[in-house]
Amino acid sequence: MSTFKRLTFGISALAFSVAVSAADEANSAANRKVSFTPPGSDSASQDINASGALKEAELPALVFSAPPREASEEAKHLYEPIAQYFSRVLGRKVEYRHPKSWLTYQNEMAKGEYDIVFDGPHFNSWRISRLQHNTLVKLADEHAFVVVKRRDNSQVTSLKNLNGKKICGMGSPNLGTLALMAEFDPLRQPVIMESSSWYKVYEGVIEGRCAAGTLPVAILNKIDGGGNFTQIIHRSRVLPNQAFSAGPRVTGEEQMKLSKALISD
Numbered sequence: 001m002s003t004f005k006r007l008t009f010g011i012s013a014l015a016f017s018v019a020v021s022a023a024d025e026a027n028s029a030a031n032r033k034v035s036f037t038p039p040g041s042d043s044a045s046q047d048i049n050a051s052g053a054l055k056e057a058e059l060p061a062l063v064f065s066a067p068p069r070e071a072s073e074e075a076k077h078l079y080e081p082i083a084q085y086f087s088r089v090l091g092r093k094v095e096y097r098h099p100k101s102w103l104t105y106q107n108e109m110a111k112g113e114y115d116i117v118f119d120g121p122h123f124n125s126w127r128i129s130r131l132q133h134n135t136l137v138k139l140a141d142e143h144a145f146v147v148v149k150r151r152d153n154s155q156v157t158s159l160k161n162l163n164g165k166k167i168c169g170m171g172s173p174n175l176g177t178l179a180l181m182a183e184f185d186p187l188r189q190p191v192i193m194e195s196s197s198w199y200k201v202y203e204g205v206i207e208g209r210c211a212a213g214t215l216p217v218a219i220l221n222k223i224d225g226g227g228n229f230t231q232i233i234h235r236s237r238v239l240p241n242q243a244f245s246a247g248p249r250v251t252g253e254e255q256m257k258l259s260k261a262l263i264s265d
Contacts, residue, residue, distance in 0.1 A: 061093035062086070062115040062250060065108070067123075068099045069170060070197060079118075086116065089261040090254050102171045115249050116258070120175040121240040131247055134255055137262045138243035145176040146220055147234040148205060149212045151227070156211050159234050163188040168195050168204035168213035179236045180214045199223065205230060 064083045068075070075098045083096035094116065099105035108114060109123070112131055117123070121143070127133035147167070149156040156162065163184070169177045171194040181189060193210050195201045198219045205213040206229055217235070224230050244262060246255045 059092040060249075061095050062090075063097050063113060064094050064116040064118075065097045065099060065105070065114045066118045067105055067120075067174070068101060069174070072098050074197075082118075085261070086258060089257050102173065106173065112247065115247050116244065118242060118244050120242050122173070122175055122178070124240075124243050124245050127245055127247070133245040133247045136244040136246055136255060136259045139241035141218065141241055143239045143241035144217045145179050145214055145236040146217055146232045147180060147212050147214050148202075148220065148230040148232050150205055150208065151229055151231045153211070157233065159183055162190045162212055164190065165211040166191050166193050166209070168193050168201040168210035169215075170195060170198075170201070175239070176214045176216060176236075179239075180234075183234070202230070 064079070064086060066075070066079055070078065076096065079096045079098075083094045086094040097108075097114070099108060109117070109127070109131075116136075117127065117133070124133070124135060128135065147159065147162075156165075167180070167190045169180065169192050172178060172181070172192070177192060181192075184190065190211075193204060195204060195213075198215045201210075201213040201215045202220070202223050204210040212233065220230070220232075244258070246258060250258070
């Protein structure tokens with residue numbers, strides 16, 4: 001529960017600025033939606049009791065995941081307690097799955113292998129549009145990214161100084177990296193040096209491995225809020241914050257339980 005006490009949640013229908021375009025919305029529902037059949041549903045249907053509800057002990061496990069922004073052990077320390085909490089709330093098994101890479105995360109998500117996910121607005125928007133996911137809760141704080149340089153680096157004063165230079169950041173499709181690359185001409189872009197964590201991004205800038213780095217404002221405030229070692233040269237527009245979403249294998253009643261549990265004391 002300590003993980004949740006550090007987070008302030010607000011129920012919200014996310015108004016995603018990165019949502020699917022109007023032309024895409026005009027496509028047929030068949031092209032936008034994906035229906036999933038729960039694993040083992042054929043055999044499980046034979047075990048439905050007289051009231052029409054599947055016996056709790058025989059309900060298939062749900063999969064909870066998040067982007068691979070942390071190393072495996074760190075991610076398990078952070079997210080497995082959340083999965084255990086979800087299991088208690090729902091009365092069915094919820095397992096945390098750590099994706100090996102961003103490519104794995106994209107592929108498994110696109111296949112509908114995740115039932116509950118915690119990540120950024122671009123992913124949430126895509127799942128809502130394509131995979132029949134619903135937003136449960138989102139973080140209430142503002143969500144923005146900054147590009148920082150080492151304070152004593154006089155050669156970098158703005159983004160235009162970073163064409164062809166090394167910038168530390170998370171691997172694409174991390175939202176911070178996507179937001180940064182959108183500021184550059186396709187023919188004149190920096191080289192993204194992929195980092196394993198936000199602290200590694202900061203460390204790469206301080207140690208001079210990168211001319212600059214991109215990371216969330218909230219993370220920079222924790223690491224160097226006073227600006228003693230870094231200087232901000234660019235700030236992204238404010239975006240919807242990270243959120244939990246749930247897919248079609250999580251019933252409407254279960255989704256309501258999770259929403260209430262996530263904003264409870």
